[in-house]
Amino acid sequence: MRSAILVAALVHASFASAIEKKAVVLPGANPDAPFSSAVWTGDFLHTSGSLGSVPGEGYSSDIKAQTRQTFKNLTRTLEAAGSNLSRVVSVSVYLTDDRHYEAMNEVFRETFSDPASAPTRATVRTDLAAPAGFIEISMVAVREGVELRRITPEGWRPARQGFAYGVLAGETLFVSGLVSSDPKQGGFVNGDIGEQVQRTLDNLGAVLEAAGMSYSDIVSNKIYLRDGRDFSGMNEVYRAVFPEPRPARATVRAGVMHPDARMEIHSVAVKDASRKTAGDAQAGATISPSVIAGGRQFLAGMTGRDSDGYAPGDVKAQTRQCIARLKATLAAAGLTLDDVVESTVYLTDIRHFSDMNEVYRELVPKPRPSRTTIGTALMSPEALVEIMFIADASK
Numbered sequence: 001m002r003s004a005i006l007v008a009a010l011v012h013a014s015f016a017s018a019i020e021k022k023a024v025v026l027p028g029a030n031p032d033a034p035f036s037s038a039v040w041t042g043d044f045l046h047t048s049g050s051l052g053s054v055p056g057e058g059y060s061s062d063i064k065a066q067t068r069q070t071f072k073n074l075t076r077t078l079e080a081a082g083s084n085l086s087r088v089v090s091v092s093v094y095l096t097d098d099r100h101y102e103a104m105n106e107v108f109r110e111t112f113s114d115p116a117s118a119p120t121r122a123t124v125r126t127d128l129a130a131p132a133g134f135i136e137i138s139m140v141a142v143r144e145g146v147e148l149r150r151i152t153p154e155g156w157r158p159a160r161q162g163f164a165y166g167v168l169a170g171e172t173l174f175v176s177g178l179v180s181s182d183p184k185q186g187g188f189v190n191g192d193i194g195e196q197v198q199r200t201l202d203n204l205g206a207v208l209e210a211a212g213m214s215y216s217d218i219v220s221n222k223i224y225l226r227d228g229r230d231f232s233g234m235n236e237v238y239r240a241v242f243p244e245p246r247p248a249r250a251t252v253r254a255g256v257m258h259p260d261a262r263m264e265i266h267s268v269a270v271k272d273a274s275r276k277t278a279g280d281a282q283a284g285a286t287i288s289p290s291v292i293a294g295g296r297q298f299l300a301g302m303t304g305r306d307s308d309g310y311a312p313g314d315v316k317a318q319t320r321q322c323i324a325r326l327k328a329t330l331a332a333a334g335l336t337l338d339d340v341v342e343s344t345v346y347l348t349d350i351r352h353f354s355d356m357n358e359v360y361r362e363l364v365p366k367p368r369p370s371r372t373t374i375g376t377a378l379m380s381p382e383a384l385v386e387i388m389f390i391a392d393a394s395k
Helices: 002-008 063-080 098-111 193-210 228-241 315-332 350-363
Strands: 022-024 038-041 044-047 088-095 120-125 135-142 148-151 166-169 172-178 218-225 248-253 263-270 290-293 296-299 340-347 370-375 385-392
Touching: 038 063, 038 340, 044 063, 063 098, 063 135, 088 098, 088 166, 088 370, 098 120, 120 218, 120 263, 135 370, 172 193, 193 228, 193 263, 218 228, 218 290, 218 296, 228 248, 248 340, 248 385, 290 315, 296 315, 315 350, 315 385, 340 350, 350 370
Parallel strands: 088 120, 120 172, 218 248, 340 370
Antiparallel strands: 022 038, 038 044, 044 135, 088 135, 148 166, 166 172, 172 263, 218 263, 290 296, 296 385, 340 385
């Protein structure tokens, strides 16, 4: 077992000794895959999105079987990296069908049966690259020795789905995907988009306060909107709540699990007095191009728009421009694409997966970051791809 882990956790020779990023490659993995199985940066391990395929056999037609297999595949990755499920602090779940939600929850509670070690979680409906796949999951885990504290605001009921509202790992707070709910009394608080956003951000503020933080400590937000027409209404409330300079952010259209929820927000906060922003931003902007805190650079989701607009219908050109913009934002912090540890790719049409990969492989150097790629609509009708990075800024 020890020798297998040593073989699996390959630290590529191309790393300079000053770089903390360490890629984990499982035995038998495609050496030209567009992503690493997982990547360590400092105390944090970022896994790629994993599906519920049984090696050599394929996919079951049962969502519970696929979910169990997905966790089994991720456990193998964690073990190869010298970690385990008890160190997982954040889980992102992507389902192709809302009707699979309760069955997935059953397996999730079975997998994380001890509330004292439950991770945070966000779950949305998207398209996946594998036609037979019902579920994709990515994770963030933390090294042994880093203190973990589960965060529950005073008076809040435990989440019936089995996840933690927040997990504080050292000075980094991972927050579950939050909606316009009433965690004290239970139930959903309905209303128009402005009312739902305000209630959702109030819930986020309560988790931050319970962890000894505030909105100014948020470094990155992922926002999922059920209806893209709510974008401007969401932004109006968002700008009033978050102080400048605001967090990095990606906003996409995806299915939120509660049938009445118009949006969900999935957040990361870092307590760091040296926090700063980097990249080309204008005063009053709704998002920062990137936030640097806790030895990491959190980059906003960027689309393939240049000074002439979007290359119409050309996902390769848009992917190239997208990565060029991200590269420039990395450079503003003195970093390069070699420093990227995690990537999230949003495609408006999952059938563009191969074309996006062709450009991604060409431009993103080995050992490549972990990556999750999902199909979901973007805020601009002309945008075909959006990419969000996290990079190691510790050197």
